Amino acid sequence: MIFRIPVTILGVQEKFLIVCRDGQETVQWLCEIAYQRYAEKHKTKTVNYCFVARRITDGSLLSLDDHVEQVLADNEAIEIDTTKHMNDDDDSFNVATDEKRHVVRLDGYHLKSSDLVRLGTGDYQIELPDETWTAVRKAREVI
Numbered sequence: 001m002i003f004r005i006p007v008t009i010l011g012v013q014e015k016f017l018i019v020c021r022d023g024q025e026t027v028q029w030l031c032e033i034a035y036q037r038y039a040e041k042h043k044t045k046t047v048n049y050c051f052v053a054r055r056i057t058d059g060s061l062l063s064l065d066d067h068v069e070q071v072l073a074d075n076e077a078i079e080i081d082t083t084k085h086m087n088d089d090d091d092s093f094n095v096a097t098d099e100k101r102h103v104v105r106l107d108g109y110h111l112k113s114s115d116l117v118r119l120g121t122g123d124y125q126i127e128l129p130d131e132t133w134t135a136v137r138k139a140r141e142v143i
Helices: 027-042 113-120 130-142
Strands: 003-009 015-020 049-055 078-084 102-105 124-127
Touching (some): 003 027, 015 027, 027 049, 027 078, 113 124
Parallel strands (some): 102 124
Antiparallel strands (some): 049 078
16 A cells, blocks of 8 residues: 655645655654655755654654554654754864854843854854853852
């Protein structure tokens, strides 16, 4: 039996229809194919990701090792979430690199959601101005 599974990547407004020939493919395979199609379409570099898959109908968490025919019906949609796989070769959080790092100054008054997004990329460092350190010291003295 052929399974046609619509796959949505969390945070992306597109669905990718993945066709499984006999249902023997795993949920992990579904996730990888959907992410490959997304990366090809948007010309992003591929990074090792950990996947979390859920059925959209009931929100059930799916094991990545399960076969499609065991846990999904034909045309049953799933949603996947991707998390960057951290390993020893990943230096995105290493401060001592030769790459230019950008700095986000946090003063406690002007933090925007765009700043949080930039910090989440690993290409930005947090810097606290002297006024902020002074305020922190005063707060510690009160405690």
